[in-house]
Amino acid sequence: MHFASDNTSGVPDAILDALRDANAGFAMGYGADRYMDALRDRIRALFEAPEAEVFLVATGSAANALACASYCPPWGVIYCHKLAHIEVDECGAPEFFTAGAKLTHVAGTDGKIDPNALASVLAQSGKGVVHHVQPGMVSLTNLTECGTRYSVAEISALAEIAHAHGLPVHLDGARFANALVAEGCSPAQMTWRAGVDVLCLGGTKNGLMGVEAVVFFDPAKAWEFQLRRKRGGHLPSKHRYLSAQMLAWLENDLWLDLARHANAMAERLEAGLAGHAQIAYPRGGNMIFATWPRAGHDRLQDAGAEYYLWPDHATWDDPDPIGARLVTSWSTTEAHVDRFLTTLASQNALPSGAALG
Amino acid sequence: MHFASDNTSGVPDAILDALRDANAGFAMGYGADRYMDALRDRIRALFEAPEAEVFLVATGSAANALACASYCPPWGVIYCHKLAHIEVDECGAPEFFTAGAKLTHVAGTDGKIDPNALASVLAQSGKGVVHHVQPGMVSLTNLTECGTRYSVAEISALAEIAHAHGLPVHLDGARFANALVAEGCSPAQMTWRAGVDVLCLGGTKNGLMGVEAVVFFDPAKAWEFQLRRKRGGHLPSKHRYLSAQMLAWLENDLWLDLARHANAMAERLEAGLAGHAQIAYPRGGNMIFATWPRAGHDRLQDAGAEYYLWPDHATWDDPDPIGARLVTSWSTTEAHVDRFLTTLASQNALPSGAALG
Amino acid sequence: MHFASDNTSGVPDAILDALRDANAGFAMGYGADRYMDALRDRIRALFEAPEAEVFLVATGSAANALACASYCPPWGVIYCHKLAHIEVDECGAPEFFTAGAKLTHVAGTDGKIDPNALASVLAQSGKGVVHHVQPGMVSLTNLTECGTRYSVAEISALAEIAHAHGLPVHLDGARFANALVAEGCSPAQMTWRAGVDVLCLGGTKNGLMGVEAVVFFDPAKAWEFQLRRKRGGHLPSKHRYLSAQMLAWLENDLWLDLARHANAMAERLEAGLAGHAQIAYPRGGNMIFATWPRAGHDRLQDAGAEYYLWPDHATWDDPDPIGARLVTSWSTTEAHVDRFLTTLASQNALPSGAALG
Amino acid sequence: MHFASDNTSGVPDAILDALRDANAGFAMGYGADRYMDALRDRIRALFEAPEAEVFLVATGSAANALACASYCPPWGVIYCHKLAHIEVDECGAPEFFTAGAKLTHVAGTDGKIDPNALASVLAQSGKGVVHHVQPGMVSLTNLTECGTRYSVAEISALAEIAHAHGLPVHLDGARFANALVAEGCSPAQMTWRAGVDVLCLGGTKNGLMGVEAVVFFDPAKAWEFQLRRKRGGHLPSKHRYLSAQMLAWLENDLWLDLARHANAMAERLEAGLAGHAQIAYPRGGNMIFATWPRAGHDRLQDAGAEYYLWPDHATWDDPDPIGARLVTSWSTTEAHVDRFLTTLASQNALPSGAALG
The missing domain is CATH 3.40.640.10 (Type I PLP-dependent aspartate aminotransferase-like (Major domain))
Structure with missing residues (x-):
């Protein structure tokens, strides 16, 4: 992940x-x-x-x-x-x-x-x-x-x-x-x-x-x-x-195939985030900026997921919900994506869009 | 070569x-x-x-x-x-x-x-x-x-x-x-x-x-x-x-083995140059600067040898004899060296040290 | 002026x-x-x-x-x-x-x-x-x-x-x-x-x-x-x-006297602008940024007054009213100030604050 | 001086x-x-x-x-x-x-x-x-x-x-x-x-x-x-x-007159140095580089003459004779030059050119 x-x-x-x-x-x-x-x-x-x-x-x-x-x-x-x-x-x-x-x-x-x-x-x-x-x-x-x-x-x-x-x-x-x-x-x-x-x-x-x-x-x-x-x-x-x-x-066209795969993984990730996170920007390729409640971050961190908080100066001390930058690549697999999504969604569905601020 | x-x-x-x-x-x-x-x-x-x-x-x-x-x-x-x-x-x-x-x-x-x-x-x-x-x-x-x-x-x-x-x-x-x-x-x-x-x-x-x-x-x-x-x-x-x-x-100690080999090849090359070329500097490792008559260069060039003229601004238009910089590496073989030396010496031994000036 | x-x-x-x-x-x-x-x-x-x-x-x-x-x-x-x-x-x-x-x-x-x-x-x-x-x-x-x-x-x-x-x-x-x-x-x-x-x-x-x-x-x-x-x-x-x-x-204390004079001239100028121009910033010393109708600028320009339009990129093609930066110095005289003010006010008093935008 | x-x-x-x-x-x-x-x-x-x-x-x-x-x-x-x-x-x-x-x-x-x-x-x-x-x-x-x-x-x-x-x-x-x-x-x-x-x-x-x-x-x-x-x-x-x-x-042509004067003073100085000092370079204008025995320097320093030792890194600890850079200007007077020369020459003429080496 x-x-x-x-x-x-x-x-x-x-x-x-x-x-x-x-x-x-x-x-x-x-x-x-x-x-x-x-x-x-x-x-x-x-x-x-x-x-x-x-x-x-x-x-x-x-x-x-x-x-x-x-x-x-x-x-x-x-x-x-x-x-x-x-x-x-x-x-x-x-x-x-x-x-x-x-x-x-x-x-x-x-x-x-x-x-x-x-x-x-x-x-x-x-x-x-x-x-x-x-x-x-x-x-x-x-x-x-x-x-x-x-x-x-x-x-x-x-x-x-x-x-x-x-x-x-x-x-x-x-x-x-x-x-x-x-x-x-x-x-x-x-x-x-x-x-x-x-x-x-x-x-x-x-x-x-x-x-x-x-x-x-x-x-x-x-x-x-x-x-x-x-x-x-x-x-x-x-x-x-x-x-x-x-x-x-x-x-x-290896370079294009690699990029297509990365984009597809981002698309899959974005689709799975729906209902669980607030997407910040229209996705152009293989990057997603999203915000979700702290509890989801906690589960992901426990499961070893690696990603940066967002924006740059965000910290774990920020108020809930917290933003993340997620980047996929040519080597991201469907399994990576799905495990990420499952972990995020595992316990509780997102209560309400409003809560995401 | x-x-x-x-x-x-x-x-x-x-x-x-x-x-x-x-x-x-x-x-x-x-x-x-x-x-x-x-x-x-x-x-x-x-x-x-x-x-x-x-x-x-x-x-x-x-x-x-x-x-x-x-x-x-x-x-x-x-x-x-x-x-x-x-x-x-x-x-x-x-x-x-x-x-x-x-x-x-x-x-x-x-x-x-x-x-x-x-x-x-x-x-x-x-x-x-x-x-x-x-x-x-x-x-x-x-x-x-x-x-x-x-x-x-x-x-x-x-x-x-x-x-x-x-x-x-x-x-x-x-x-x-x-x-x-x-x-x-x-x-x-x-x-x-x-x-x-x-x-x-x-x-x-x-x-x-x-x-x-x-x-x-x-x-x-x-x-x-x-x-x-x-x-x-x-x-x-x-x-x-x-x-x-x-x-x-x-x-x-791979790095040391590689360097030892390069130096050994330079030593072999230097030894073989004796009598055929004038060595410019005391050899410290894997580089040799030497001067020899144009005819030797011609044979080496014909045989596909690659090296730089020396000093930096030397050209093929310079008067005889002409200088060269020779550098060995970890991948230089004895065969490379020997073929170089044979080619240089093939037709005529160096007439006299004085001629190398 | x-x-x-x-x-x-x-x-x-x-x-x-x-x-x-x-x-x-x-x-x-x-x-x-x-x-x-x-x-x-x-x-x-x-x-x-x-x-x-x-x-x-x-x-x-x-x-x-x-x-x-x-x-x-x-x-x-x-x-x-x-x-x-x-x-x-x-x-x-x-x-x-x-x-x-x-x-x-x-x-x-x-x-x-x-x-x-x-x-x-x-x-x-x-x-x-x-x-x-x-x-x-x-x-x-x-x-x-x-x-x-x-x-x-x-x-x-x-x-x-x-x-x-x-x-x-x-x-x-x-x-x-x-x-x-x-x-x-x-x-x-x-x-x-x-x-x-x-x-x-x-x-x-x-x-x-x-x-x-x-x-x-x-x-x-x-x-x-x-x-x-x-x-x-x-x-x-x-x-x-x-x-x-x-x-x-x-x-x-010559330097302080010079500065005091410059500031006093700005104060006099600012006082005289009241009712004729809109002052942009609280005056701290010897500079005034103000806006007034084009007609006043025209009279001042005709009279040879020298000042820069403001802000930096302002031009005479800007819509009415137009801004100016006015700076006084140790050599500004009361006569300079008064002539400036008289010229600005000569024909018509400022119709209304609202017109100044 | x-x-x-x-x-x-x-x-x-x-x-x-x-x-x-x-x-x-x-x-x-x-x-x-x-x-x-x-x-x-x-x-x-x-x-x-x-x-x-x-x-x-x-x-x-x-x-x-x-x-x-x-x-x-x-x-x-x-x-x-x-x-x-x-x-x-x-x-x-x-x-x-x-x-x-x-x-x-x-x-x-x-x-x-x-x-x-x-x-x-x-x-x-x-x-x-x-x-x-x-x-x-x-x-x-x-x-x-x-x-x-x-x-x-x-x-x-x-x-x-x-x-x-x-x-x-x-x-x-x-x-x-x-x-x-x-x-x-x-x-x-x-x-x-x-x-x-x-x-x-x-x-x-x-x-x-x-x-x-x-x-x-x-x-x-x-x-x-x-x-x-x-x-x-x-x-x-x-x-x-x-x-x-x-x-x-x-x-x-004030600038030319000033330069002509400076050069003339250098010429006068150079002429007076003959026999007392060794001139280092052919004079091109208003600068003289010369070497003379320490005793002459001592008299000049005592008399308040101001000049730099030469070359740049020269010091009073250098062996005799010692070099100096002398520069004239538009404001140098004949009196300055003559007093300098008199002071230098006051006690002893230069013993021999060879001594200046």
């Missing part, structure tokens, strides 16, 4: 096999391995973007911060939601890699930036006034940190506003595959066709050991990115172990 | 097996995995340093830059050899992570800092004068970038000078295991007992996929380091894959 | 005279002039702080950013009001000097941080969690950017909360003198006795050419500050011209 | 008068004053560069660091002499403002970069190799830190090499006027016509209180510079006091 994060899961056998295969013999380092050549081709084909440049790093924070730094100057503003991973969960990595850019919050419900709020903030951005930091870029996350999902139309609408102000759009895709299969669109539709300039394509949360691709749809920033990556200590010498993993992950 | 770098080699089966074992089930991320607990204990025991703090990152540049940043302020000087990896081969990572420290060269032959030169530089350091950058730390590399080795006594002598000026000592140990087995001392003798304050213990060049440990013998900097690591995008979420690898590497 | 800013005013003759006196002969640079010795003594006496360290810089942004950087690490948070000068008007100087700290807004009306909001934000600060930036310091401004004033009791209350969380308190005192004379307390009461750890004592807006003092009540940060100042290009070689100015400014 | 530095001198009456004139009335801040408009026109005319952009800051370190940061990326190299002010005397300001660039020494005698050395360093620069920092710019100083002078031809030769490698050229002109009048060329000849892309035109050492102009001959970097200046805390609010000073300084 591990629902703490999709990064607590392991990797499928296919990835282990790919590592073993790639281990044979010698390979030139730093990205000059043949797996990387194949991976680059594969991603270009998948995204219908023959000019795209692709680079790998080992963590999502590195991918995001390096991508942002490639576009946003030190005196720039990165417009993002106040719950964005880059704002909350990276210990200031974007500020570090950009040499001091400012992250400015743009309002919106359910973890999603509201187009009107973005337009309004940009209309008062202080552009051209030397006393003010200058508009730099817009950063979106899909799935969001609330587990919700931007539709293609929503991304397009935000990107249109950003581009109208001359700002590039970054997409933090730590859970891009989960969003993609839920949305049922093509990779191109969710990215460059919708106006995304640079994508951080997350592999780690969806079945890899620690591999993220930064995909520049406009290759102009490629060389600068590579220098920033090296300088940031993020250019692996034995690079083949990253590229071979991601290559195997993309083969035969 | 791959002698380009020890990072072109793969990993032993034991490491692949450890990854497969560690892959089972769920594990909390970010260093809270049980492999890390075991690894920390193991390193403390190996180094006879029960208070030491141990952290993992995926690249040597990250290890070095984060370690340096933990000790050297933005206005500080890192004293190092002009050929040091941190000076030459990390695209300014130390400057980036320290927010602008200066790397000042200290002279010395064979890639090793000369104690008199260090004393002299520190005597004129500008300490306490606000116009000058301030002494920050001393950084050594063992093996050095010239493939030479500091003895324990040499490290102690340099550390004594550094400490007398209040400066901590960093040891870039990308090839620490190679140095250790060649020197025939204990890990403690080559590090904290000799005055090293922080060690970057390299695993990648000696049989791991991309794992380096930063070992703080004084734990005072541990929390700051962790924040810098996270902020630098270097805290892996699926951390178990790093810790499990290094744990397996340390078991049954 | 110059009400654009107190920094559009010149300096009193006493300052020009002091410059001429200080100009005679040679003087050692970089702060080793005798005026600085006298100034340091004078400030220590004025603030009843014999241990305080005092340093000069030429701009308020430099003073603030250097003071903040001396306390807040790169991964730290500076808690401030969303309208704070450091947040809005310094083009990211604090982020630059701290190497990437984050400025987090704390709510409060009238430009003043609310103690409950501060307590609440600090209770959820993420302290000790490596994924989050860490609490760094609290920054207050007095007078605030809304022209309001923190009382001594209010500063004490906020500082108590900050200190309870181990955070130092910075006071941006660009208009400290205006606040001081309005509050009618001693310099010590408004600073260290209330819990302020470092004060940026503004001279520029109150009669100097460009001189700000950074006063550390705890001298522990003095040497680091001096290195940061030099490295930031803020250590003047011909330092005497700064110290002589500020020394003359403090003599015979 | 003040020969410590030209920054220990005051300012001429004309500058004080200009300040008093500029003090009248109100003036918009941050560079929007009419003196700045006039100054910009004047500098454009003087340098025959109608497109040039001109910005003021208060210190030479700020001018240099901001100019360098406008051209050199964080992963860039600034090629300079090892004695350059930006390398030695700014506490790492260039590293700070560039966010971590590296200063690489280029050899050359008498404080001047040797063209062959520059060509050689650039030929091995590692350009295009991701592991190495990348060539960023070339920085020259005229007068140099050794008091020598680059001729127009020498600047041209170096700039040609730099430009051939795509690198811009920065000229640290803290003593530009001294170099200019000594060289007897036009401002354009010593700058853009010789290939200089950005000039830091020093006013402080030559009769101003603290005013330096950054002159961009290519205006492309103007906006970025302004943001960096503001963010660096170097945009003065009461800007008129800087622009009015420099405007008066340029009027009627």
Whole structure:
């Protein structure tokens, strides 16, 4: 019953096999391995973007911060939601890699930036006034940190506003595959066709050991990115172990299958929570935020269930009912879900919706 | 015949097996995995340093830059050899992570800092004068970038000078295991007992996929380091894959066996080069820098041998004879070495030592 | 009729005279002039702080950013009001000097941080969690950017909360003198006795050419500050011209007289606006934010009055009525004020309060 | 007998008068004053560069660091002499403002970069190799830190090499006027016509209180510079006091007259030293580095002469003879010089040149 994060899961056998295969013999380092050549081709084909440049790093924070730094100057503003991973969960990595850019919050419900709020903030951005930091870029996350999902139309609408102000759009895709299969669109539709300039394509949360691709749809920033990556200590010498993993992950749509499974498990979990918990946000993929009475938490904890309280600063001392974040992954099983639900519901059904506050 | 770098080699089966074992089930991320607990204990025991703090990152540049940043302020000087990896081969990572420290060269032959030169530089350091950058730390590399080795006594002598000026000592140990087995001392003798304050213990060049440990013998900097690591995008979420690898590497002295093998292959190679090439530096472990006539290079290139010209800026247009850097690894075989030597010597013995100039 | 800013005013003759006196002969640079010795003594006496360290810089942004950087690490948070000068008007100087700290807004009306909001934000600060930036310091401004004033009791209350969380308190005192004379307390009461750890004592807006003092009540940060100042290009070689100015400014309470005059002019202006304009904030010193019908603006503009529209992003295209920021200074005269008021009121009295919105 | 530095001198009456004139009335801040408009026109005319952009800051370190940061990326190299002010005397300001660039020494005698050395360093620069920092710019100083002078031809030769490698050229002109009048060329000849892309035109050492102009001959970097200046805390609010000073300084060739006087005093001093001291470098303007026996120093110290020992790390404990740096300024008088010389020579003539060794 591990629902703490999709990064607590392991990797499928296919990835282990790919590592073993790639281990044979010698390979030139730093990205000059043949797996990387194949991976680059594969991603270009998948995204219908023959000019795209692709680079790998080992963590999502590195991918995001390096991508942002490639576009946003030190005196720039990165417009993002106040719950964005880059704002909350990276210990200031974007500020570090950009040499001091400012992250400015743009309002919106359910973890999603509201187009009107973005337009309004940009209309008062202080552009051209030397006393003010200058508009730099817009950063979106899909799935969001609330587990919700931007539709293609929503991304397009935000990107249109950003581009109208001359700002590039970054997409933090730590859970891009989960969003993609839920949305049922093509990779191109969710990215460059919708106006995304640079994508951080997350592999780690969806079945890899620690591999993220930064995909520049406009290759102009490629060389600068590579220098920033090296300088940031993020250019692996034995690079083949990253590229071979991601290559195997993309083969035969494995990445999509893994994401579909994770989403299906979340759907099953959500369905089972009905009547027992209050769901906080419309589910976009494989994350659920829900609140239920303390007694249910007590039973789950006794049974060894693992999950984080929610919101971030929640504690067991909070008043009843208490919130939780539940994340499923490619390795979540129906049995995990069902045992969780059974434990939650075991003694008493939820007395009344009102009690959940 | 791959002698380009020890990072072109793969990993032993034991490491692949450890990854497969560690892959089972769920594990909390970010260093809270049980492999890390075991690894920390193991390193403390190996180094006879029960208070030491141990952290993992995926690249040597990250290890070095984060370690340096933990000790050297933005206005500080890192004293190092002009050929040091941190000076030459990390695209300014130390400057980036320290927010602008200066790397000042200290002279010395064979890639090793000369104690008199260090004393002299520190005597004129500008300490306490606000116009000058301030002494920050001393950084050594063992093996050095010239493939030479500091003895324990040499490290102690340099550390004594550094400490007398209040400066901590960093040891870039990308090839620490190679140095250790060649020197025939204990890990403690080559590090904290000799005055090293922080060690970057390299695993990648000696049989791991991309794992380096930063070992703080004084734990005072541990929390700051962790924040810098996270902020630098270097805290892996699926951390178990790093810790499990290094744990397996340390078991049954595998790491030392791998290093001994690499060194033995270099010894064999060096012996065979006698009479055919001019050796540039006294060999400290698994690296050889040598010069031989162009004809020998031609034969080797035709036979598919891989190695870098040396020095860094050497090209095939340089006048005869031409230098090469040859690096052996745990996966170098006697057959590789012998074929290399046979190819080099196949047609003509070296006419005269003088010709190698 | 110059009400654009107190920094559009010149300096009193006493300052020009002091410059001429200080100009005679040679003087050692970089702060080793005798005026600085006298100034340091004078400030220590004025603030009843014999241990305080005092340093000069030429701009308020430099003073603030250097003071903040001396306390807040790169991964730290500076808690401030969303309208704070450091947040809005310094083009990211604090982020630059701290190497990437984050400025987090704390709510409060009238430009003043609310103690409950501060307590609440600090209770959820993420302290000790490596994924989050860490609490760094609290920054207050007095007078605030809304022209309001923190009382001594209010500063004490906020500082108590900050200190309870181990955070130092910075006071941006660009208009400290205006606040001081309005509050009618001693310099010590408004600073260290209330819990302020470092004060940026503004001279520029109150009669100097460009001189700000950074006063550390705890001298522990003095040497680091001096290195940061030099490295930031803020250590003047011909330092005497700064110290002589500020020394003359403090003599015979000139600085307080200048501030009292500015405040009195604002009081006169505010009184005259009654019935003609809607005042936005309780006046704390020498700044007034007010809204009145477009027709009044038209008359004032025709008459050559200078002031900024308010809020920052206001334009002449905004719907009636339109806001203005009015700032008086030591050189504002009663004639300036009266002419302004007469022009505003010349044709038509304000029809009704409701019309002002 | 003040020969410590030209920054220990005051300012001429004309500058004080200009300040008093500029003090009248109100003036918009941050560079929007009419003196700045006039100054910009004047500098454009003087340098025959109608497109040039001109910005003021208060210190030479700020001018240099901001100019360098406008051209050199964080992963860039600034090629300079090892004695350059930006390398030695700014506490790492260039590293700070560039966010971590590296200063690489280029050899050359008498404080001047040797063209062959520059060509050689650039030929091995590692350009295009991701592991190495990348060539960023070339920085020259005229007068140099050794008091020598680059001729127009020498600047041209170096700039040609730099430009051939795509690198811009920065000229640290803290003593530009001294170099200019000594060289007897036009401002354009010593700058853009010789290939200089950005000039830091020093006013402080030559009769101003603290005013330096950054002159961009290519205006492309103007906006970025302004943001960096503001963010660096170097945009003065009461800007008129800087622009009015420099405007008066340029009027009627005052700046050239001041420099000519300083140089003439150095010439007189140098002539008088003959037979009493060993001159270290060919004099380029207003600085002399010389060595003479301890007894002469003793007499001068007793008589209150002020100067720095040389080289930087020299002390009174050094063996006889001891070096000194002597700097003249616009306010040095013939009486100062003659008294210095008389004191030095008073008792004993220099026994033999050999003794000066």
